[in-house]
Amino acid sequence: MACKVISFINMKGGVGKTTLTKELGYHLSHVLDNKVLLIDVDPQMNLTQSLFQAFGYAPSQDIAQRVQMEELSDQEEGSRTKRSITVSSVSIASIFSGTITSPATPENSILKLDDNLSIVPGQLGIDFSLRNLNSTTLENGIYEFIKKHHLREQFDFIFIDCPPTYSSYTTAALKASDAYLIPAKPEAYSILGIDMLLKVVDSVQIENGPYFEPERLKNIGIILTDMRGNSSVGEKSLTEDLRKSKLIVNSNVYFFNTQFAHNEYIKTQIDYLIDRSNADKTSKPNLANLAQEFLGRIDDLWNNN
Template identity: 30%
Template sequence: MQATIISVANQKGGVGKTTSTVNLARALVEAGKRVLVIDSDPQSSLSIVHGLDPRRLRELDATGKTFYFGLVKDAPLDALVIDGAPSLIPASIRLANAETELVSPFGVATVLKEKIASLRERFDFILIDCPPTLSLLTVNALTASNAVVIPCKTDYLSIMGIPLLMETIENVRRRANTGLKIVGILPTLFNARAAHDAEALQELRASVAAKRVEVFEPVNRSTVFDKANVESKAALELFPDSPGIEQYKVVAQKLIELHASQK
C-alpha cells in the first residue's frame, strides 16, 4: 500500500507547524507505522529539531544530500533519506533558491508530486513540514499530498490568515490535486486561563463551520515542547502526560483512518 502524504501547512509563522510535524510523526511511529518527515522550510527547523546542527546541515548541503537537490536538481529523493523512527529528508537555507530555480515541462507546481513517487512504497506516512508562506514550496507540498493538517495558534492574527489558506487549498484542488482533503485544524499554543484564547478558539470554530472543517481540541501552551526540542525528541515521547499533548494521538488516529480508507 502506498504512503499517505500529509502537508502540515499554514502561511503564518510561529503557529506550531514543526512541533506538530514532530509530534504527529512520533504518534504514528508509536502506532507501528513507517514514517518519513520532509523539511520543506529553508529555515531548517525540522532538521535542527531532528538533531542536525547547522554544521552537519552544511556538510549535507555540500554533498548534495538535502531536499533542495531532490526538488530542484536530479538527486532521487530516496537517496536523501536519513533513516530513523521517523526518517528524515533535511533542508538547508539553499532551499530558499528553489522558488526561482524550479523548472518542469509539466508545471512547477507538480515537481514534488512527480519526484516523491519513488518513496511511496517505502513508507506508510510522509509528513511535509511546509514553510510559513503560500509559496511554490507550499503549493508543491499540497499538490503532492493526500491531505493537509493546519496548525493554528489561538490568536486573532493567526485566525485571520485561515481564509487565505483555505482559498489556496481550493485553488490547488481545482487545478492540480482534486483529491486533497483537509484533515482538520489543530489549535496550538492554547492558554486555557486566558479569555482571549477561549474567544479566539470560538471564533476559529465559527469561521470554518460552513465548510465543515473539523477543529480539534487544542494543544496547550507548554515549556515541554522547548525542552523536548533541546533533546531532539518529540514532546509526546518525553512528556506524554502533559495537558493537551494527547491531541497529537487523536489527529494521528485520523491520519491512520485516512490511510486505511485509501486501500
C-alpha cells in the same frame, strides 16, 4: 491502511506547525510503530535542525558524510560527555534540482534516522540556490520523487512541513499530498491565515487539476496549538469565536477536540521530543490523545465516506 501524504500548513507563521509535524511524526513512528517520512519544505528548515540535533546529525552542503567528535556540556548533569555528530549533505535540494544525468535518489534525498523515522532534510539558502530553476520543475519535484521511488509502498505516513507563504514550495507540497492539516493558535488574526490558506488550496487545485483527480485534497481539520490548561477568558473567547466563525462553519472544517498543550521545553530545547522526555507529565498523554483523534479522523475521511 494505504500511505497518506499530508501537508501541515497555515499561511500564518508561529502557529506550531513544525512542532506538530515533528511530535506527531515521532509519536506515530516510535509509540505506534508506523513507518514515517518527514519532508522539510520550509526554507527556514526548523524541522531539520531540531531532528538533526535530536539524532546527532549536522547539515553540510559539500561533505557527503563524515563523523567528528564534539565535546558537549550536559547542563542537567553538570558533566562532560562525548557525542558523535554525523555530517550529511542529504537534502531536499536534490529533489527540486535533480536532472536526467544527476537524478534525485533516496540515497541523496532521504536520511534514515532510525528504523521507523526518516526525513528529507531542508536546506538553508535553498531559495537562492534554486532561483533559476523552472517553477514547473520545482512544483512537480516532490510528487514525481514519491511516485518514481514508490515511497507510498515504503511508508505509512508522509508528513510535509510547509512554509507559511504561498510559493512554489507550497504548491509542490500540496500537489504531492492527499490531505492537509491546519495548526492554529487562538489569536485575533488566526481566521485571516486560515481564510487565505483555504483560498490557496482551492487555487492550487484549480490550476493543477489532473494532480487532484479523481479526489480533491481532504481537509483533516484544525488543531489548536500551544494551549495552556489555565487559558485566559480572552483566549477561550477567541477559541470559541474561531470555532463558530462563518468561514469555519460554511467551509465544513473539522475542529479537533484535543488541543496540543503548551510545553515550555519545546521553545527552549531545539532537540526536545515529548516522547523522549520525562520532564513534562501532561504532554505525553496529551500527545497520545491527539494522535488517536488524528488517526480516527484519517479513518473517517478514507474509510467511512
